[in-house]
Amino acid sequence: MLEQEDRPLANPDTVYDLKGLNCPLPVLKTKKRLATMKPGSRLWLETTDPLAVIDIPAFCSDAGHQLIETAAVSGGHRFLVERGGAA
Template identity: 50%
Template sequence: MSIEIDARGLLCPLPVLRLRKVLLAQPEGGVVRLLATDPVAVIDVPHFCSEGGHQLLGSRPLEGGTTEYTVARGPETAPRPSAALPPIHPDAGKEPTA
């Protein structure tokens, strides 16, 4: 059984924020359906899934400008290494020597 989120009429970033809140309360593999009319969701939802380690199972247009997104919750993971700041070089900020 999947959970359905009705985010019709909400604009960015609210549909994805609602999806995130519900997904994080699900066990790994839990399926959530998001109904959204925000045209930017077509970009936001796949990006959110990719960055958060979730799986976008599919999307399909419905009547009235609504799109249905089906998402499976990914595993709990540590923060992605790409999100970390690069290490500071030991000589950063020092005056150059001749």
């Protein structure tokens, strides 16, 4: 898993803006969004919830998704998640 600071996104259209939401909403909304995507699809998440650095990796592990990248950015965190075979 790569960690990078404020690196621009290759495709900003795939960003799911979860800024301003607190636990458990980032995980619940991510779960719902990933359920609509095909396995192998990737989604960038942007959060400001400090607990997301714990919650998003735990959710990915529990739900069978892969956390590809995480980065601390100004005001929060960014995660790249690849949808697994089960939602």
